[in-house]
Amino acid sequence: MNTLEKLVxxxxxxxxxxxxxxxxxxxxxxxxxxxxxxxLSSLIREAKKEIKKCASCHRFFTPxxxxxxxxxCEICSDDTREQNTLMLVARDVDLEMVEKSGTYRGVYFxxxxxxxxxxxxxxxxxxxxxxxxxxRNDRKLSEIIFALNANPEGEHxxxxxAVTISPIIKEKNIKISYLGRGLSxxxxxxxxxxxxxxxxxxNRA
Amino acid sequence: MNTLEKLVxxxxxxxxxxxxxxxxxxxxxxxxxxxxxxxLSSLIREAKKEIKKCASCHRFFTPxxxxxxxxxCEICSDDTREQNTLMLVARDVDLEMVEKSGTYRGVYFxxxxxxxxxxxxxxxxxxxxxxxxxxRNDRKLSEIIFALNANPEGEHxxxxxAVTISPIIKEKNIKISYLGRGLSxxxxxxxxxxxxxxxxxxNRA
Amino acid sequence: MNTLEKLVxxxxxxxxxxxxxxxxxxxxxxxxxxxxxxxLSSLIREAKKEIKKCASCHRFFTPxxxxxxxxxCEICSDDTREQNTLMLVARDVDLEMVEKSGTYRGVYFxxxxxxxxxxxxxxxxxxxxxxxxxxRNDRKLSEIIFALNANPEGEHxxxxxAVTISPIIKEKNIKISYLGRGLSxxxxxxxxxxxxxxxxxxNRA
Amino acid sequence: MNTLEKLVxxxxxxxxxxxxxxxxxxxxxxxxxxxxxxxLSSLIREAKKEIKKCASCHRFFTPxxxxxxxxxCEICSDDTREQNTLMLVARDVDLEMVEKSGTYRGVYFxxxxxxxxxxxxxxxxxxxxxxxxxxRNDRKLSEIIFALNANPEGEHxxxxxAVTISPIIKEKNIKISYLGRGLSxxxxxxxxxxxxxxxxxxNRA
Numbered sequence: 001m002n003t004l005e006k007l008v009x010x011x012x013x014x015x016x017x018x019x020x021x022x023x024x025x026x027x028x029x030x031x032x033x034x035x036x037x038x039x040l041s042s043l044i045r046e047a048k049k050e051i052k053k054c055a056s057c058h059r060f061f062t063p064x065x066x067x068x069x070x071x072x073c074e075i076c077s078d079d080t081r082e083q084n085t086l087m088l089v090a091r092d093v094d095l096e097m098v099e100k101s102g103t104y105r106g107v108y109f110x111x112x113x114x115x116x117x118x119x120x121x122x123x124x125x126x127x128x129x130x131x132x133x134x135x136r137n138d139r140k141l142s143e144i145i146f147a148l149n150a151n152p153e154g155e156h157x158x159x160x161x162a163v164t165i166s167p168i169i170k171e172k173n174i175k176i177s178y179l180g181r182g183l184s185x186x187x188x189x190x191x192x193x194x195x196x197x198x199x200x201x202x203n204r205a
Numbered sequence: 206m207n208t209l210e211k212l213v214x215x216x217x218x219x220x221x222x223x224x225x226x227x228x229x230x231x232x233x234x235x236x237x238x239x240x241x242x243x244x245l246s247s248l249i250r251e252a253k254k255e256i257k258k259c260a261s262c263h264r265f266f267t268p269x270x271x272x273x274x275x276x277x278c279e280i281c282s283d284d285t286r287e288q289n290t291l292m293l294v295a296r297d298v299d300l301e302m303v304e305k306s307g308t309y310r311g312v313y314f315x316x317x318x319x320x321x322x323x324x325x326x327x328x329x330x331x332x333x334x335x336x337x338x339x340x341r342n343d344r345k346l347s348e349i350i351f352a353l354n355a356n357p358e359g360e361h362x363x364x365x366x367a368v369t370i371s372p373i374i375k376e377k378n379i380k381i382s383y384l385g386r387g388l389s390x391x392x393x394x395x396x397x398x399x400x401x402x403x404x405x406x407x408n409r410a
Numbered sequence: 411m412n413t414l415e416k417l418v419x420x421x422x423x424x425x426x427x428x429x430x431x432x433x434x435x436x437x438x439x440x441x442x443x444x445x446x447x448x449x450l451s452s453l454i455r456e457a458k459k460e461i462k463k464c465a466s467c468h469r470f471f472t473p474x475x476x477x478x479x480x481x482x483c484e485i486c487s488d489d490t491r492e493q494n495t496l497m498l499v500a501r502d503v504d505l506e507m508v509e510k511s512g513t514y515r516g517v518y519f520x521x522x523x524x525x526x527x528x529x530x531x532x533x534x535x536x537x538x539x540x541x542x543x544x545x546r547n548d549r550k551l552s553e554i555i556f557a558l559n560a561n562p563e564g565e566h567x568x569x570x571x572a573v574t575i576s577p578i579i580k581e582k583n584i585k586i587s588y589l590g591r592g593l594s595x596x597x598x599x600x601x602x603x604x605x606x607x608x609x610x611x612x613n614r615a
Numbered sequence: 616m617n618t619l620e621k622l623v624x625x626x627x628x629x630x631x632x633x634x635x636x637x638x639x640x641x642x643x644x645x646x647x648x649x650x651x652x653x654x655l656s657s658l659i660r661e662a663k664k665e666i667k668k669c670a671s672c673h674r675f676f677t678p679x680x681x682x683x684x685x686x687x688c689e690i691c692s693d694d695t696r697e698q699n700t701l702m703l704v705a706r707d708v709d710l711e712m713v714e715k716s717g718t719y720r721g722v723y724f725x726x727x728x729x730x731x732x733x734x735x736x737x738x739x740x741x742x743x744x745x746x747x748x749x750x751r752n753d754r755k756l757s758e759i760i761f762a763l764n765a766n767p768e769g770e771h772x773x774x775x776x777a778v779t780i781s782p783i784i785k786e787k788n789i790k791i792s793y794l795g796r797g798l799s800x801x802x803x804x805x806x807x808x809x810x811x812x813x814x815x816x817x818n819r820a
Contacts (some may be wrong), residue, residue, distance in 0.1 A: 002677045003665050010651070015643050016636065020600075027707055028630050029659060030666055030675050036625070037663045038673060043622045044656045050618050051645055058643050062617045092642055094394035094680045103406055145409055150388040167236025174370035180408025182387030183355040185398045189299035190430075193390045194306035201308055203408040204350055207472045208460050212453045215446070220438050221431065225805075232502055233425050234454060235461055235470050241420070246454045248417045249439060253447045255413050256440055265440050267412045297437055395635075476705035504804035511809035513816055555819055562799040590818025592797030593765040595808045596720055603800045604716035611718055613795025613818040 034119040057108045057136075058127055059092050074105060075099075082106045088131075088161065090114045090149065098147065107144070109134060114148065114157040120121045126157065128164055135168050150181065261339075262313045263332055264297050280304075280312060287311045289347040293336075294368065295319045295354065303352065311350070314339060319353065319362040331362065333369055340373050348380040355386065466544070467518045468537055481554060485509075492516045494552040498541075498571065498609065500524045500559065508557065516555070519544060523565040524558065532601050536567065538574055545578050553585045670725045671749070673742055674707050675797065690714075690722060697721045699757040703746075703776065705729045721760070724749060729763065729772040731819065741772065743779055750783050758790045765796065 001009070004026055011022035029037055036150070051060050054073035061073035069077045087107030089095045090113060098104050111126040119125055135141060148154035162176060169176060181199035183192070192200075206214070209231055216227035234242055256265050259278035266278035274282045290311030294300045295318060303309050316331040323328055340346060351366070353359035367381060374381060386404035388397070397405075411419070414436055421432035439447055461470050471483035479487045495516030496603035499505045500523060509516050521536040529535055545551060556571070558564035572586060579586060591609035593602070602610075616624070619641055622700050626637035630681060642688040644652055666675050669688035676688035684692045700721030705708045750756060761776070764770035777791060784791060789809055796814035798807070807815075 003662045004675070004677065006654075007662050010655045010658060013651075015639050021631065023711075024630050026662065027675065029662060032663075034229060034663065036628075039621075040625045041656045041659045043618060043625060044652060044659070047618045047622050047641065047644060048647075048649065048652045062619065089394065090397070093638065097394055097397055098402060101397075101402045103399065103403040112336055130690065138808060145406070149394055150390055150392040154393075158746060169285070177409040179402075179405040180385065180387035180410060182385035182389070182404060182408060184387070184389040184392050184401045185355055187355040187389050188359075189294065189352060189354055191297070192302055192306075194308065195710065196389045196775070197303060197306045197384075198308040199387060199408075200384040203387060203404075204382040205385060208453060208457045209470070211449075212457050215450045215453060218433050218446075226426065228503065229425050231457065232470065234457060237458075239458065241423075242454060242458045245418075245420045246451045248420060249447055249451045249454070250411060252413045252417050252436065252439060253442075253444065265414070265416065265437065298433065301433075328495075338559065476683040499804065501805070507807055508812060511807075511812045513809065513813040520667070526727075557804060559804055560800055560802040564803075575750060576791060589726055589812075589815040590797035592795035592796065592799070592818060594797070594799040594802050594811045595765055597765040597799050598769075599712055599762060599764055600706070602712055602716075604718065606799045607663065607713060607716045608718040609797060609818075610794040611760070613797060613814075614792040615795060 010056075023146065032125050057095075058110045058112065058130060059095055083140045085145065086134075086138075086141055086143070087145045087147050089147050090154070090157065094147065106143075111157070111161070114153045115160055116153060117156050122160055126161075128161065131161065132165060132168065135165055135172070135174070141172070143177060144169070144174065146178045150179075262300075263315045263317065263335060264300055264313065285310075288345045290350065291340075291343075291346055291348070292350045292352050294352050295331075295359070295362065299352065311348075316362070316366070318366055319357060319358045327365055331366075333366065336366065337370060337373065340370055340377070340379070346377070347377050348382060349374070351381065351383045355384075358368050428562060451566055467505075468520045468522065469518065471570075480580045484549055490515075493550045495555065496548075496551055496553070497557050497558050500536075500564070500567065504557065516553075519573070521567070524563045525570055526563060527566050531571055534567065536571075538571065542575060542578065545582070545584070551582070551584050553587060554579070556586065556588045560589075617805055618653065672710075673725045673727065673745060674710055695720075698755045700760065701750075701756055701758070702760045702762050704762050705741075705769070705772065709762065721758075726772070726776070729768045731768060732771050737775055741776075743776065746776065747780060747783065750780055750787070750789070756787070756789050758792060759784070761791065761793045762774075765794075 007026045008022045011017055011025045012019055051062055054061050054076055055071040056076035057073060059073055063070045075081060082105050085109050087106055089108060090111050092110060095108050095110060109131055113125050115122050115125055123129060146158045148158045180203055181196055182203050183200050212231045213227045215223055216230045217224060218327035256267050259266050259281055260276040264278055268275045276333050280286060287310050292311055293315050294313060297315060299311050300315060314336055318330050320327050320330055328334060351363045353363045385407050386401055386407055388405050417436045418432045420431055421427055421435045462470050464471050464486055465481040466486035467483060469483055471479045485491060492515050497516055497518050499518060500521050502520060505518050505520060519541055523536050525532050525535055533539060556568045558568045590613055591606055592613050593610050620710055622641045623637045626632055626640045627634060633725055645802055666677055669676050669691055670686040671691035678685045690696060697720050702721055702723050704723060705726050707725060710723050710725060724746055728740050730737050738744060761773045763773045793816055797818050798815050
């Protein structure tokens with residue numbers, strides 16, 4: 001396999017990329033000037049080197065060289081955030097969306113994924129062990145907000161996590177809550193499901 | 206224009222039907238046996254004749270020949286429904302979805318449509334006059350639930366209706382509420398808008 | 411089942427129409443004035459009564475009351491058309507597209523459908539018996555053009571027809587031809603299949 | 616802008632990639648092991664270094680270190696290919712599709728793109744100057760096959776090229792041909808345009 005084909009193979013592993021687009025990526029790079037290609041090549045290595053996983057919430061973050069704290073992200077180490085409220089999200093992009101909305105002032109825990117309905121080794125797919133440790137050792141915690149997708153995989157994951165941490169939760173008297181259900185922006189009554197409608201009626205205001 | 210072309214023209218006025226599908230409908234009828242064609246032709250006339258608009262909620266309904274009440278639908282004339290709660294919906298199909306969900310025990314008012322953002326004669330597009338009359342004269346009313354689509358046209362319609370009926374509402378001390386916002390079934394955190402997220406956080410439970 | 415539900419059931423049988431759109435059609439009719447509804451109801455019956463199948467090509471057509479010929483369509487009975495060239499199409503809409511293009515001056519035969527790959531009774535799905543009769547008895551015929559879809563079902567149908575009529579064809583020395591393959595309008599080289607490319611190369615001009 | 620954001624910016628320039636997928640690519644790399652990341656980083660540089668443009672057809676190719684010819688690709692330097700037939704394609708991927716089909720034994724010229732309908736500097740978008748040179752100096756050439764997309768941009772490009780090279784073509788008595796038009800695989804009669812139908816009828820066989 002020559003260099004072009006090897007490159008196509010690596011691009012094929014990118015999320016959502018098929019063989020045709022992988023090839024288009026490779027040709028695209030050939031048409032770019034050296035400065036673009038060298039920047040891309042370097043940034044890929046640098047990103048992997050510079051960006052760390054937060055010891056506390058497990059999201060990816062770039063440590064601030066001037067900061068004393070190098071293993072925790074700027075959210076986890078921010079004293080003005082409410083450290084007693086922990087939001088559970090599946091992925092870094094979910095955390096970013098919540099941050100962008102500017103409506104949440106607590107801290108996070110990134111599970112690292114969701115659980116397919118039939119999954120033999122859930123502890124390999126999501127950071128359930130890390131979460132247990134965190135909940136057990138965190139003395140400030142009073143509420144965990146489950147912010148997972150409102151689809152079967154998200155709900156399955158939520159249930160698995162809730163069952164797994166329930167002994168600690170009870171022992172430490174921590175409240176569990178779930179993001180409210182109702183009409184999402186753009187939702188049309190004609191296409192709504194009974195569950196959403198029931199929640200929307202209950203949460204009417 | 207011959208009969209086939211005339212028929213195609215009428216089918217083109219069906220909601221969501223373009224010239225190609227209108228033509229396919231016409232040919233489809235030619236291939237069906239007489240019994241289907243005659244049934245369809247008769248039912249179209251009968252439906253128009255038999256089905257009435259409810260004097261109370263304005264939905265389409267088929268009067269029960271054995272019933273004493275002929276001008277009100279079976280929901281409006283049902284004493285076991287909560288007559289003090291009125292749900293405002295845009296169309297008959299919306300009402301049907303809410304009924305199917307089995308989660309609502311009050312009564313309805315069908316506006317007959319929604320208002321485009323720039324609409325010169327709103328009173329021609331929706332039954333705002335009928336609604337005003339209904340709210341003014343209904344002595345049992347204590348709450349009106351706005352159940353309109355969570356999109357710009359739905360929100361614009363809600364605002365217009367709320368402003369229009371606000372004097373009567375205040376005078377009679379009737380509560381106005383809106384279906385709760387939050388994660389619809391299937392919603393994914395990665396694609397959520399800040400408004401929905403804010404409501405989902407507030408309505409967490 | 412009441413009149414509305416019966417009407418919805420009939421609309422559900424329309425090609426490409428699901429339960430939701432069938433219901434929308436029924437409500438649409440209720441909102442239309444009597445003149446529209448009565449026209450539709452009448453035209454549906456009239457179309458079925460007035461429109462005949464051509465004895466020669468089997469397409470649907472409206473007999474011209476002033477014409478002496480009442481059982482043949484205006485194409486089949488047109489002396490200026492080339493009666494020695496017969497184009498085989500699957501459906502009336504295909505014939506209409508060819509007529510609209512204005513590029514064909516011969517006559518047609520409408521098969522009435524195509525054959526699914528595994529079809530037990532092909533003679534019930536397409537007018538193969540009528541075609542055999544036509545080809546056997548038509549003294550002017552010198553070429554049959556197969557104008558079927560360039561997809562598996564179209565090709566399967568073409569093959570079945572070709573095999574079935576091959577004895578008569580040979581006996582009467584009639585030529586069989588197929589619409590040329592190549593780049594359709596809009597085709598892109600990047601997505602082309604080898605067969606199309608091969609034909610396009612061969613038919614280059 | 617930190618390393619992650621810079622990387623997202625570069626991925627956004629990939630063909631067909633929006634901000635959301637660019638970000639997903641960046642996070643994807645963070646989750647991969649060092650071996651994948653280092654391979655990708657290296658291959659991107661190597662591809663740019665190793666892969667050359669063929670001096671003859673202008674496609675990208677990897678020179679064979681054992682070959683005496685280092686500036687021409689394996690197709691152009693292959694004596695068994697018909698050097699008198701030149702196929703004009705827009706992009707490398709088009710050339711690859713034709714090669715994959717195994718139906719063409721001549722050589723190629725890659726234009727490097729197509730011309731938008733309103734393009735001020737066509738000579739900057741496609742290799743028209745290189746093509747003129749090639750056609751003028753190539754003594755073996757007897758036919759040029761235009762293999763461009765059957766869409767407005769492809770046709771516009773073909774016309775521009777044909778007009779530009781017409782003096783040389785006439786002088787040297789070279790034939791110009793175009794890929795044949797007709798039914799592409801999958802084409803349905805009901806949706807066909809008059810031009811395609813006309814060609815399909817003409818090219819029937």
